[in-house]
Amino acid sequence: MCLKILEDSRLYVLLLKIDGDLAEGERVAGCACGGALHRANYPRKPRAVARGTLPEGYDRRHSFCCAEDGCRKRRTPASVRFLGRKVYLGAVVALVTALRHGANARRAAELRRAIGASRRTLARWRAWWKETFTATPFWRTARARWVPPVSEAALPASLLERFVEEDDAMRLVLLLGFVKPVTTTSGGRISMGD
Numbered sequence: 161m162c163l164k165i166l167e168d169s170r171l172y173v174l175l176l177k178i179d180g181d182l183a184e185g186e187r188v189a190g191c192a193c194g195g196a197l198h199r200a201n202y203p204r205k206p207r208a209v210a211r212g213t214l215p216e217g218y219d220r221r222h223s224f225c226c227a228e229d230g231c232r233k234r235r236t237p238a239s240v241r242f243l244g245r246k247v248y249l250g251a252v253v254a255l256v257t258a259l260r261h262g263a264n265a266r267r268a269a270e271l272r273r274a275i276g277a278s279r280r281t282l283a284r285w286r287a288w289w290k291e292t293f294t295a296t297p298f299w300r301t302a303r304a305r306w307v308p309p310v311s312e313a314a315l316p317a318s319l320l321e322r323f324v325e326e327d328d329a330m331r332l333v334l335l336l337g338f339v340k341p342v343t344t345t346s347g348g349r350i351s352m353g354d
């Protein structure tokens with residue numbers, strides 16, 4: 161795997177399409193109270209990917225609000241593009257953290273330069289995978305599905321290597337699809353199995 165994957169706009173077009181489908185599923189399902197869901201997207205300003213590489217639509221994350229007075233609950237569908245509130249795209253956070261694993265100091269510096277992120281930012285991403293992600297109810301259930309067990313210390317590299325695909329970008333897409341339940345707190349309807 162290498163950083164070149166992040167320069168191919170086809171990756172972002174595919175992720176955008178998947179997010180669109182996830183959002184549409186959420187919208188059609190409606191609110192638990194029976195109300196209709198109206199768009200209330202979150203603005204986003206993703207960093208580290210050249211402007212011309214991202215298709216239109218990356219400046220917002222899909223989200224909805226229930227239209228019913230007295231409910232108005234927000235529902236934010238799972239996403240393969242955005243991991244939480246981070247300004248970096250999930251693809252960047254996942255791939256760079258995976259490549260950083262086991263890299264020597266020179267290589268690590270190259271990675272930071274390539275995406276314009278600080279040492280502290282990369283350390284934060286690593287901590288997110290090692291501590292925050294591994295503590296999620298999703299992962300605590302899902303990790304049992306991997307035999308032999310996935311090394312939590314080597315996340316997400318250890319997960320990425322389990323997705324066997326000829327196309328490296330596709331492996332990244334599968335990884336993002338797998339971890340997407342952790343990208344939303346209102347994703348009660350999202351099955352752990354998809």
Ligand SMILES: [Zn+2]
Pocket residue numbers: 191192193194195226227228231232233
């Ligand atoms: Zn409602």
